[in-house]
Structure formats: C-alpha cells, structure tokens
Amino acid sequence: MTAMPILFTLVAALTLGAALLVVTTRNLVHAALWLVLALFGVAVFFVLLSAGFLAVAQVVIYIGAIAVLMIFAIMLTRRIARDAGPQVNPNWGWALLITALFFGGLVWMVFQWPGALATQPELNPALDTVQELGKALVSPGAYLIPFEVASVLLLAALIGAIMIAWERK
Amino acid sequence: MFLAILPELSILLVGLVILFLDMILPKERGNTLGWVAAVGLFLLIAVNLLVARPGSEPRLVWGGMLRHDWMGFVFKMMFMFSAAITSLFIMEVNRIGKNGEFYLLMLASTLGMCLMASASDLIMLYLAIETTSIPLYVLAGFLKHDDKSTEAGFKYLLFGAMTSAIMLYGLSLLYGFAGTTNLYALVASFGEQQISDVVLFGSLLLVLVGFGFKISVVPLHFWAPDVYEGAPTPVAGFLSTASKAAGFAVLLRVLMIAFPNLIPYWGAVIAALSTATMTLGNLLALTQKNIKRLLAYSSIAHAGYALIGLVAVSTLGITSVVFYLVVYIVTNLAAFGAVAALGRVAGSDEVAAYAGLSRRSPWLALAMLVAFLSLAGMPPFGGFVVKFVVFAAAVQADMIWLAVVGVLNSIIGLYYYLTVLKVVYLYRSEDEEKPLPIPGSYQLAIIVLAIGIVVLGTVLAPWFSLTSGAAQAIF
Numbered sequence: 001m002t003a004m005p006i007l008f009t010l011v012a013a014l015t016l017g018a019a020l021l022v023v024t025t026r027n028l029v030h031a032a033l034w035l036v037l038a039l040f041g042v043a044v045f046f047v048l049l050s051a052g053f054l055a056v057a058q059v060v061i062y063i064g065a066i067a068v069l070m071i072f073a074i075m076l077t078r079r080i081a082r083d084a085g086p087q088v089n090p091n092w093g094w095a096l097l098i099t100a101l102f103f104g105g106l107v108w109m110v111f112q113w114p115g116a117l118a119t120q121p122e123l124n125p126a127l128d129t130v131q132e133l134g135k136a137l138v139s140p141g142a143y144l145i146p147f148e149v150a151s152v153l154l155l156a157a158l159i160g161a162i163m164i165a166w167e168r169k
Numbered sequence: 170m171f172l173a174i175l176p177e178l179s180i181l182l183v184g185l186v187i188l189f190l191d192m193i194l195p196k197e198r199g200n201t202l203g204w205v206a207a208v209g210l211f212l213l214i215a216v217n218l219l220v221a222r223p224g225s226e227p228r229l230v231w232g233g234m235l236r237h238d239w240m241g242f243v244f245k246m247m248f249m250f251s252a253a254i255t256s257l258f259i260m261e262v263n264r265i266g267k268n269g270e271f272y273l274l275m276l277a278s279t280l281g282m283c284l285m286a287s288a289s290d291l292i293m294l295y296l297a298i299e300t301t302s303i304p305l306y307v308l309a310g311f312l313k314h315d316d317k318s319t320e321a322g323f324k325y326l327l328f329g330a331m332t333s334a335i336m337l338y339g340l341s342l343l344y345g346f347a348g349t350t351n352l353y354a355l356v357a358s359f360g361e362q363q364i365s366d367v368v369l370f371g372s373l374l375l376v377l378v379g380f381g382f383k384i385s386v387v388p389l390h391f392w393a394p395d396v397y398e399g400a401p402t403p404v405a406g407f408l409s410t411a412s413k414a415a416g417f418a419v420l421l422r423v424l425m426i427a428f429p430n431l432i433p434y435w436g437a438v439i440a441a442l443s444t445a446t447m448t449l450g451n452l453l454a455l456t457q458k459n460i461k462r463l464l465a466y467s468s469i470a471h472a473g474y475a476l477i478g479l480v481a482v483s484t485l486g487i488t489s490v491v492f493y494l495v496v497y498i499v500t501n502l503a504a505f506g507a508v509a510a511l512g513r514v515a516g517s518d519e520v521a522a523y524a525g526l527s528r529r530s531p532w533l534a535l536a537m538l539v540a541f542l543s544l545a546g547m548p549p550f551g552g553f554v555v556k557f558v559v560f561a562a563a564v565q566a567d568m569i570w571l572a573v574v575g576v577l578n579s580i581i582g583l584y585y586y587l588t589v590l591k592v593v594y595l596y597r598s599e600d601e602e603k604p605l606p607i608p609g610s611y612q613l614a615i616i617v618l619a620i621g622i623v624v625l626g627t628v629l630a631p632w633f634s635l636t637s638g639a640a641q642a643i644f
Contacts, residue, residue: 022413047524096394106371108367109367109368109371109372110370112341112365112367112382113346113364113365113368114347115345130439138230139232140170140231141231141232142232143232143292144232145174145231145232145234145235145284145293146234146290146292146293146296149280149281149284149293149296149297149300150296152181152277152280152300153281153296153299153303154221155298156273156275156277156278156300156303156304157304158304159270159273159274159304160270160274160304160306160307162270163268163270163274163307163311163314164307165311
C-alpha cells in the first residue's frame, strides 16, 4: 500500500496547482480549462477512496456540464475574456500569513490523531456501493429527508438564479 | 413520523400554493400573495400547535436525521411566526411585494431553519444550514436595481460561502474521527476511538466559524451592518431574528449534545465571544446615524447577551437562551417593522428622519417606544425579563463577572435606544403636518408584535415553563 500515499500526494499537488492557476491566470478561457483539471483531480480522489459513483458523478456533472457551460458562457460574452484589473489588494500579505498559520495548525492538529498515518482499510469487494448508496438515499430509515430537502434547495436556488438573471420587460 | 415534519410540510404547502397562484393570477393582483402567505402560515401554526406537538419523550425520527422534541418545536413555531410577520411587512414594499418568487424563497429559507432546529445529524444539519442561507442571499439582494441591495446580497454570499466552507471542513473532520454523523452518537464514538481533546476542540472551532457567522458574533459580524442596511428592511428584520435564532438552535444542540466533555474549553471561548460581541456591538452602535445600521449593531450585541446563557451551561442557562430568543424575535421584528413603515414613506433610514414622528403618527411612535424599550431591557416589556433570566443564569453558574459585563453593556445600550426615542418624541421637523399613511398589514403586524412584547414581559409563567420544557428536552 505504499503506492497510495505517493499517488495521493501527486494528485493533490496537481489539483492544488491547477486551482492556483484558475485564480492567477488572466485569461478567463485558460482559467476555465485549469478548473477542469482541478475538478478532475477531485474525481481521482473519489476513486482513491473507492467512491466510484461519486467519481463518475463528479466528471459528468462538474466537468461535463458545469465547466463546459462556463466555457460557452465566456466565449459567448464579449469583452470579458481578459481581465485587466489588479489581482491582489494591499492585504494579500496578511491573508497569506493567516492562511499559512491556519494550514499549519490544521496539519499539526490532524497529526495529533493516531489515525492520520493509518492505511486505508480495504472495502469489501462483494459490496455493491452504487446499490447501497441508492437504497440509502430513498430509505426513510436513512437519507430520505436530506435527499428531499436537497430538491427543495435546488428548486429555491433555481428560482433565485432566475430572479437575479431575468430582466422583466 | 410525519408529525415530526408537519411544520416543514406546512411551509412547503404554502410555498407551492404561492407558486401556483403566482402563475394563474393576473398582473393586477393586489397583495393576494402576501396575504396568502401570512394567513396560511398563521393558520398552519395553529394546526401544528394542535396536532404536531411532540410527546414528553423526545424521539429520533427518519433514521436519526431529525429529533422530534420541544426544543425544535418551539423554534419552528417561532420561525413560522417570523415568516408570517415578514410577509405582512413585505407585501407593501414596491417591486417586491407582488413577486411570488420572494415568498417562495423566504419560505424555503424558513423550511431550512425549521430543519436546523431539529437536525440531529451532521449531514442534515449542513443541508439545513445551506437551505436557510442560499435563499437568504437572494432575498438580501432582491432589489436588483439598487446598488446597496446588490452589494448586501453579494457580501452576504461571499461571507456565507467562506464560513460555510470552513464549517464543512470541521464537520468532515468530526465525521472522520467518529465514524458516525449522528449528533447523539458522536460522544460515545469519540470516547471509543479515544480522540484527544485537542483534536476535537480544533475541529469544533472550525464548526463554530459557521455557526458564529449565522448568529453574527464578533469577529464574524462584519457582514451584518452592511447587509442589514442594503437589504429591503423587512428582509433585514427576518435575517436578524429568524436566521439568528436558527443559528442559536443549532449552536445549543451541537455544543450541549456532541461536546459535553469539552465544556471547560468551549465555555471559555463562548464567554470570550459573548463579552467581545456585547461590548463591540454596543460601542459601535453608539455612533450610527442610520437606524438600520444601529439596529444591526444592536442585534450583534443581543447575540452577545444570549450567549451568556449558553456559557452558564445549565438547564436554566439553556432556558434563558431560548426565552431570550423568543422575546428578541418578537421585539426586533417590531423594531424593523416600525423602521419599514417610516422608511417606505420617508424614503430614508437616517435617524434624523424620525424627527417629529410622535406628531405625525403617535401610534407608530408608541410602537417604536415599546420595541426600543424592550430591546433596552426596560420593564414591563419582554426584554427586561429575559435579560434578568440570562443574568440570573450567569450568577447561578458563578460567572458573576459576565453578568456584570452584561449589565454594563445594557446601560450603554439604553443610551443609544433612548437617543432614537428622543428624536422621535422631542425633535420637531417641517414634515410634521404631512400624514404618515400606514398600510393595514403593517398595522396588524405591529399591533400583534407590540401586544406580544407586553404579554411576554408581564405574563411570565407559561413562557418560562414552555422554554424550560424545551431546554430539558434537548438531552
């Protein structure tokens, strides 16, 4: 199992690097493409955690739909593809310091936990994770209420988005 | 099982009826939608009070996602009440009151708050908080052509997204350590896995960032004044009451149920937050010229007072927090209602615009007097009783210094509330002869709230036993 930590570190570096480029590059189309890479890195994490369905969902929804939609939106909108304004404000040094302290604290904290260095237990291969997930989502003894609430939330978000974007008359 | 979610189902029903009516009603519809929302909610509160009361034994329902207990029930009724009152206020606001979308978003948010109050699972909790917040971002920025409102919505969104991400990180760490998401199973699981206090406390701090944002404690209060100022006034009232109370409901449950072993740690953190929140809120309120900003800082200070009860960590302490919130919701809705009533005519929210109000509309001035004196903690209004109970809880828990800080802060608070009342009652203005028309829905809502403030402050026993029952049902 020594391959796992190495693989994880590589994917993490790739994801974070791509995410950093999303916010630093000045070209919006490039930013969108880097975003696709970062989202793909997250999908790989799901695979490493044996969450196959989530990995597929991540690729199909985030990369297949959202990122592509974003790229279309950028290309169809005139004059926003290049951003000329300054990218940082005068407080960036403080922000960096606080972030670094925060990150250091978190790393220190997690390593106080004995499980931090444990190897990932094997999943029972006989278990059909997709089936179990599907059952859990619609069973009243499990996640039925969160599942239904998510649909209310999506409806509200949809109506809210239309409200903001739609110009009447 | 369905009785446990009857309040949520009722809210959903009202929302769907409004969505349908919005589609079929003609353009000249008057205030039908607002009345449907308000009357529907009031009727359904009555139905819920009759049918959906939890039994004496709290039960975990829907696979441990929700807990059917008095704590959740009291809060749910308060949220439905605030949504109904907010509908009464919003229906007369230009460009908003006739929009079905507004009511639907407000109801979706109320539904999220109800779930927050009874959630007993981390996943449910997170989803409930998001269901509450996301519609509120849109509501704060509802006036798209008003720069301040847009700014309010955007600022609220950015703060909310940031704090919610930090909170989610904390929640995921807690799940990783415990291997379970059920709040009531977390303690046992932490014990079994022998998770050290440092690790748990660190994760708890991350989670507290999200909760602290919802109840706007210092140092997570920066959004409140700007958002309250820019948002439509009834929305600001809704934000400062229902949304804040929902944050407190979650805070109480999570801290008392999942982290009883860390009381010395989080007790100290909450005591510090409470002191900072009260003091800073009150001091900054002193210099405000805009009444909505003043009420925003005052509402920050009130979150600090309510936290005193939590620091006491006792049944009386939790009772005092719940009681405080019940009174605070009624009082602050009245204050924002009065501000909305004047603001829609005067077109200004500056304190100076209140000069001569007692001559233009003595009844509105009286309602402001009642609301502001209750906020200041004067007898015979509700605000006095709850401050008394909160300070009593602190004294009982040997936190006398905190009670002293609270009393000193109340005195500062009294000063700026009275300054506004001085403008209302003593200052003259040239507009005194101009009539101040107050729509029927405002009159109804303000009368209900003013009576509520007086009743909460004079007839104590039923409210105290109700909230103390809620406090005991949490465990």
